[in-house]
Amino acid sequence: MNNEKIHIKEKIGYGLGDTASNLFFQSFMLFLLYFYTDVFGIPAAAAGTMFLVTRIWDSVNDPLMGILSDRTNTKWGKFRPYILWLAIPFGIIGVLTFTTPDWSVASKIVYAYITYTLMMMVYTAINIPYSALMGVVSSNPIQRTSFSQYRFIFAFAGAFIVQGITLPLVQQFGGNDDSVVIAEQVQNEIVITEKGTGTSKIELEATVPGEEPVEGKISLCVLTPEMFAEADTTSGLLTLQKGFEKKTVIVADYIEGVDLGKAQLKVSVVNERKGFMWAMVVMATLAVIMFLITFATTKERVQPAKEQKTSLKDDIKDLAANKPWWILFVLGIFTLSYVSVRNGAIMYYFKYYVGNDALASGFMIAGTIATIASITLTEWLSKTFGKKRAYIYSMILTSVLTVAFYFVGKDDIIAMFVLQVLISFVFGPTAPLVFAMYTDAADYSEWKTGRRATGLVMSASTMAQKFGWTIGGALAGWLLAAFGFKANVEQADGALTGIQLMMSLIPAAGSVLAAIFMLFYKLDEKFLGEVEQELKLRRVKD
Known part of the structure; x- marks a missing residue:
């Protein structure tokens, strides 16, 4: 077989393209449904239907992009140009997908359909050529396997990044933000006061004196202003944990007066709308830089026969x-x-x-x-x-x-x-x-x-x-x-x-x-x- 030598720099550069893709693909798999239902305020059934409809179209869209890229001819090759042209749109639309305008529920659903559909289309438009690039970096199957190996090492590195830093970034960017609500401890009650519009997550930490180490955390999501007085607290459970033994206390049905008994409380507000958006800005910036590195470091070596009909x-x-x-x-x-x-x-x-x-x-x-x-x-x-x-x-x-x-x-x-x-x-x-x-x-x-x-x-x-x-x-x-x-x-x-x-x-x-x-x-x-x-x-x- 061909013993063609390709520098490791090119393989790393190629692999970074899948890290870039996975910064959003993994975010979608792990967080997007939660974001739509608990942060953006879209009904779960509507979000599920949207996923089904948009993914069916998106799956059909893949071969169309393959056909288009096969017929592209530029000084940079057939497939690399799409990585250059679409890196920045990929990042911008990714951020817009996690952005939450203060609209009616119906308008939010329309916004979600548009941004998620656009995101999946640009994902397809950059990833089909990216995948096809692996088929033309070398004519040697062993070299292509090596490229594939680097690709998936870096793909799972992207997954690792998303699993490790997304929620801390949301906490960092959205933490201690009282622009939407103010949450205060008044004796044994947590008083939540509406201030702005949108959603925030109220985090309570509780310890019970004399039973260390007993600690638990709950999150109460304050919904849009018109729903504030009827906010759903079905997830409002205070879990006090000691080893593997648990005692669960159901908090009051009305979140403006939560009686937590003898527990010592600490309350904080996390504006998840703001947190997720800025977390995705970080992801988008990294993705754009990585895609541009992929474009700059790779080369198309395999070309179709000149007389090939298309x-x-x-x-x-x-x-x-x-x-x-x-x-x-x-x-x-x-x-x-x-x-x-x-x-x-x-x-x-x-x-x-x-x-x-x-x-x-x-x-x-x-x-x-x-x-x-x-x-x-x-x-x-x-x-x-x-x-x-x-x-x-x-x-x-x-x-x-x-x-x-x-x-x-x-x-x-x-x-x-x-x-x-x-x-x-x-x-x-x-x-x-x-x-x-x-x-x-x-x-x-x-x-x-x-x-x-x-x-x-x-x-x-x-x-x-x-x-x-x-x-x-x-x-x-x-x-x-x-x-x-x-x-x-x-x-x-x-x-x-x-x-x-x-x-x-x-x-x-x-x-x-x-x-x-x-x-x-x-x-x-x-x-x-x-x-x-x-x-x-x-x-x-x-």
Whole structure:
């Protein structure tokens, strides 16, 4: 195979592009629904419908962007220009998505539809070319696997950043802000006085004398001014915790006079509207800088044959006949569904099954660190076993460990964390392996048809990602309802068992199916070596 040398600086520069993308993609996955319902004041049902409608259009939009980028020709190449042109719009629209004008509920919903749709469109417009760029940085499959490895190391670094700094930034930018409400302690009451418009979160910390270390925190969300007097306090629970024993006191139904008995109180206000907006300004600034570094440090080395025809009909026909592409497309849906169901269950697992939701953040971060560590082995796994076998082995181990999670008791905290680290470690390489395989599918299509449509082929990666995200997210909600889950109450045994299943056996079914499906993928390393050599000869003749 081609022993082309590419400097590590270019691979790091390419990887930073996925860090930039994930600063918003992960923010959407972790915080956007909460932001819409609790901060912006949109009904949950309306937000859910909006996600479904906009994601369906967004998934269809992916191949259109692939077709457009394949037909782009500039002095910078086909795909890099979009990273340059769209970096700043990406950041601006990302901030607007987390901005909250003081409008009526109906107007807010319209605003959310517009900004979220625009955000997903610009995300597609910059990420399809970004993904396609990996297919043309080198003609060598091993080099492309190396690029994919760097890409996903930096992608999960983005996830780590979002998990670690978003809420502290919200607290920092929105903390001690009395522009919306004033919250004061008057003896054993918290008196909340309306001052401005919008929403703020009231945080109460309480300690009980003589029972150290007993401490709890609650958050009461003050809604828009017209709803102020009837503010919903169903989440207003004061939890006093000592070890794993909990005592819960329901606060008064009217939040202007909260009697917390003998507890010593500390009250603060967090203007989450302001906090989230400025937190996203930080994310957007970082994303723009990283995208510009990606543009400046990468190079397109693989070009289609000069006489290649670019008929849209032929491109779609070629794609429809590309069996490896279809296999990878379905695998992407299985993989993201696995991630969506399992990750979507984490908060419920720790809040209701374990009884300590404070452990959830550490649980997720431990998994992310293990994932980043394992992705560094992707290139070695590809060289040692080949991409196909490495993927199958990783998915089999993932399935076994995920099934084992079902048998962990609610007090076995160490076992939970150990299994999470192991699952994340063996699952981590599967994403960069599959994305590298997409570039192989583009080579296969060119070898078979004489035409190359890298952007269209790579559009399947993000399209499958979004379909899996949508299906997995919907499935998680449907499963909770089917198991009898009810928010903010003690769960019945059936609901607790269901939450366990969502962390174990149910996602394991998806990983097993993915491993089985990969058996039908025929592009092994020997065959790809022959394809690479023949394509190289064709390009020399051209």
